Amino acid sequence: MTLPTKMKGVQLIGHGDLDMLQYKEDITVPTPLAHQVLIKVAAAGVNNTDLNTRIGWYSKGDNNSDDAGWAGNALKLPLIQGADVCGYIVAVGDKVDAARIGERVLIEPSFHNWNGETQTSPWYFGSECNGGFAQYTVIDAQYAHVLNSSMSDQELASFPCSYSTAENMLTRSQVNAQDTVLITGASGGVGSAAVQLAKLRGAKVIAVTSPNKQQALLDLGADQVVARGDDLVASLGENSVSLVVDLVAGSQWPQFLQILKPGSRYVVSGAIDGPLVELDVRTLYLKDLSFFGCTTLQAGVFSNLVGYINDNKIRPLLAQTFPLRDIKAAQQAFASKQHIGKIVLEVPQD
Incomplete structure (x- = not known):
């Protein structure tokens, strides 16, 4: 097979608005290093991380270029996310x-390895290295997991980040069939994945979402839905759940601790409603609560996910697809939060 030397793709050229994304047709095709594979990309999903990285949301300082990468470092621009x-x-x-x-x-x-060498901190694909918004990409062979599924490429591209994040959260917090789990942001990619994966473990699931999306979450398997913005204590009662899977944080955050039973758990992997919250430390220690912050995948989490896919134990929620060149429209649709599940980009094959 003769491979091209140039490819089509989208490069992030700086932090800012959508004009920082440039579609190009003359990007050099990468060459796999000794421990790597070259992958012809068929489809690539859109994530909060893409938008957060573009706008510099991860930066904790005034200069949003020095620490605005996912790992707290400056990005190497131009970058393929x-x-x-x-x-x-x-x-x-x-x-x-x-x-x-x-x-x-x-x-x-x-992941932790790049060309067989362990990095000092974990990397995120499309942040510390070039990712999949292009026709070709490279990754260490150990992180390219073989599929045996009848699903489409677009459906399969809806799984990696959202479902592995959700699976990691549920693994870290040791969800089981005795749990009652509240999931915030339940109509999004990670939230809807968490609904399926918690039900797979036999837990009772309460999903928080907007009123117009409630039936879709019930159809997905949620046992109960609560409207976003409702008073959770009034709706569910104090000490009513054993785990909160949180993806939003924001002003409602103190209520999460109120509805948690003594000795229960809170796990978080997102803050789309605002990263700064008010914590009454007395509630934390008097209730003997355990908190888990989840980013890096634990060993075995992604392999478990691929197993669920190959065994047809979970199903994709493909909200919409866009051609790669229409990435700006795709990110606008993603940011509007009107969808349920994932938005996926179809990568040109010629």
Whole structure:
């Protein structure tokens, strides 16, 4: 197979608005290093991380270029973003078995190794290295997981980030069939994944979402829905849940601790409603609560997810697809939060 030297893709050229995204047709095709594989990208999902990185949301300082990467470092620009990738291996490095060429794979988006060398802190695909918003991308072979599924490339691209984040949160907090779980932001990619994965474990699920999305969450498996913005204590009662899976934070955050039973858990992997919250430390220690912040995937989490996919235990929620060149429209649609599930970009194949 003769591979091209140039490819189509989207480059982030700086922090700011949508004009920082440039669609180009003359980007150099990457070459896999010794421990890596070259993947022809078929589809790539849109995530909060893409938007947050573009606008500099991760920065904690006034200069949003010095620490605005996912890992707290400056980005190496121009950068190809895109962490949710479904594609096909078309070439391998010297240390990788050539028999892997032709495999259909999902990329594990959070990882520690680059060309076989362990990094001092975890990397995120499309942040510390180029990602999948292009026709070709590279990753260490161990993070390219083989698929055996009848789902479309677009459906499969809806899984990696959202579902691995949700699976990681539920793994860290040890969800089981005795749990009553409240999930905030339940109509989004991670939230809807958490609904499915918590039900897979036998837990009772209470989903928080807007009124017009409640039936969709019930259809997905939620046992109960609560309207976003409702008083959770009034709706559910004090000490009524054993786990809060939080993706929003914001002004309602103190209520999460009120509805948690003594000795229960709170796990968080997002703050789309605002990162600064008011914590009464007395509630934390008097209730013997356990808090979990989740970013880096635990060992085995992504492999478990791929197993669920291959065994048809979870289903994709594909809200909408866009051609890669229409990434700005895709991100605008994503930011409007009118969808349920995932928005996915279709990558050109020529």
